[in-house]
Amino acid sequence: MKACVTPDEDTGDEGPGNEGPRGRAGQDGHGAAGRGRASRHGGRSPRLRPHPFGLRTRLVLAFLLVAAVGCGTTAALTYRAARNAILEQTQNTAVSAFREQVDALGITLPIEPEMLRDSLRLVARQGKPRTWRVYAEYGTLRVSSTDRPTSSVITPELRARAADDEAVPHGSFQRVVKNGTPYLTMAVPAVFFARSPDGPPQRTGLVFYAVMELNEEEANVEAMVTAARDGALPALAIALIPALIAARGVLRPVRELRHAAHSMGRGRLDTRIHAKGSDELADLARTFNESAAELERSVAELRNAEARARRFASDVSHELRTPLAGMLAVTEVLDEDAGSLDSDTARAVRLISAETGKLAVLVEDLMEISRFDARAAELHTDEVDAADCVRKTLQHRYWTDPAQVVPHLAEGIRARLDPRRFDVVVANLVGNALRHGGAPVTVRLRAEGDQLVTEVADRGPGIHPDVLPHVFDRFYKADQARTRSAGSGLGLAITLENVRLHGGTVTAANDPEGGAVFTVRMPL
Numbered sequence: 001m002k003a004c005v006t007p008d009e010d011t012g013d014e015g016p017g018n019e020g021p022r023g024r025a026g027q028d029g030h031g032a033a034g035r036g037r038a039s040r041h042g043g044r045s046p047r048l049r050p051h052p053f054g055l056r057t058r059l060v061l062a063f064l065l066v067a068a069v070g071c072g073t074t075a076a077l078t079y080r081a082a083r084n085a086i087l088e089q090t091q092n093t094a095v096s097a098f099r100e101q102v103d104a105l106g107i108t109l110p111i112e113p114e115m116l117r118d119s120l121r122l123v124a125r126q127g128k129p130r131t132w133r134v135y136a137e138y139g140t141l142r143v144s145s146t147d148r149p150t151s152s153v154i155t156p157e158l159r160a161r162a163a164d165d166e167a168v169p170h171g172s173f174q175r176v177v178k179n180g181t182p183y184l185t186m187a188v189p190a191v192f193f194a195r196s197p198d199g200p201p202q203r204t205g206l207v208f209y210a211v212m213e214l215n216e217e218e219a220n221v222e223a224m225v226t227a228a229r230d231g232a233l234p235a236l237a238i239a240l241i242p243a244l245i246a247a248r249g250v251l252r253p254v255r256e257l258r259h260a261a262h263s264m265g266r267g268r269l270d271t272r273i274h275a276k277g278s279d280e281l282a283d284l285a286r287t288f289n290e291s292a293a294e295l296e297r298s299v300a301e302l303r304n305a306e307a308r309a310r311r312f313a314s315d316v317s318h319e320l321r322t323p324l325a326g327m328l329a330v331t332e333v334l335d336e337d338a339g340s341l342d343s344d345t346a347r348a349v350r351l352i353s354a355e356t357g358k359l360a361v362l363v364e365d366l367m368e369i370s371r372f373d374a375r376a377a378e379l380h381t382d383e384v385d386a387a388d389c390v391r392k393t394l395q396h397r398y399w400t401d402p403a404q405v406v407p408h409l410a411e412g413i414r415a416r417l418d419p420r421r422f423d424v425v426v427a428n429l430v431g432n433a434l435r436h437g438g439a440p441v442t443v444r445l446r447a448e449g450d451q452l453v454t455e456v457a458d459r460g461p462g463i464h465p466d467v468l469p470h471v472f473d474r475f476y477k478a479d480q481a482r483t484r485s486a487g488s489g490l491g492l493a494i495t496l497e498n499v500r501l502h503g504g505t506v507t508a509a510n511d512p513e514g515g516a517v518f519t520v521r522m523p524l
Contacts, residue, residue, distance in 0.1 A: 067239035075228035097128040120145040132210040162187035182214040253281040269296040365490040372497040421498040433458035454520040462510040
């Protein structure tokens, strides 16, 4: 079994930047590098399932609906106009002919029923545009050109209008549907002129009625409806072609816009759309191109600024390492002689030594975080005993007192890890719990399926719910009034990046029984 070796560049019992959730674990203005990588590599928007009634379908259906409404409206208006024209022509012909024939009879009083019946038969045979059934009513006398003295088709309304003085001598007519058969019924009163033909007509009390079927006219109207309906179906089929062409013309720029937006979402900010024409879609394409160009310029400026900031932090950290090494050597010597100095000088020496140590930790953490930002951090994995790695981390930092740290480590777990980075993860979490939580700190190690789970729990007051989402941010301060803290403010951010580099996750939560719990999951 290969043991886990603790790295030589260990930073002591504070760990490399063990700033915790109650201190400054926060953000330097660029955001965590891990989130940046997730945004660039895992931020592709998922392809949405096509809607069953997409824009093309809706455009075609709308086009066909307009065509159908147009055909239907045209057919309805044509039907109405043609029907009225056919029926009016028929009824005008029939009413005029009936009135002329009644006037030509020359009926005189008193009325002879047989002579009247012969006259009615003559009128019926001369009916226009086809033969009629003619009836005459005079008081209680009922005479007709058929075997039936009267007709049920003649309505009381027609009889009342025939008796109206205003109808004299023109008569009245009415269209009636009886048992599904259309009829034209006409009524003309017989009149005479008392003094001269130019004088007012006088009623004789005799009224002539004629009944004519309108089957042929209705058949002609139905034939027109059938022709209109049969012609509408091919018209709709023909309308489908321009509908598809129109939908294609509308959807082509929309499809190009979708592809361009998807391409920009994958990071290709130089994507542009070919804009032609002067319609609204062309204006949309030009607006998209202008927005994309502006976005490309802004992102380029941001990337340049970010690169300059990273390079600056890296260069400054690198340049500070050499003078800090000399300062640390001097402070070590001063610490050894602090006992022989007066109390004020001794306190000053110890303060300088402590602050120099913190500055060295901050410089190392800045260099480490700059490697993550520059994507220069690499894993050097080896198959190790996970429990042995945790024990080495605790022993090297002298966290062996059960009153401080209580380990619960499952034995025999083999994992492929980067020993140095796993050491940093455990050291940062345990040091953070000791500094900001409450002892004893419990470290649990176990395997769950194909994952290695490491839990670090303290007995402190826990983490405020408003702070939980930010515990892994760089230089985040839970207490905004506190300007200084014991660590560098990058410890948990470095922990997050190391865990992500292993393909794992780290979460922070509050234990229901009190205290904070940090859980690290890494693939075995």
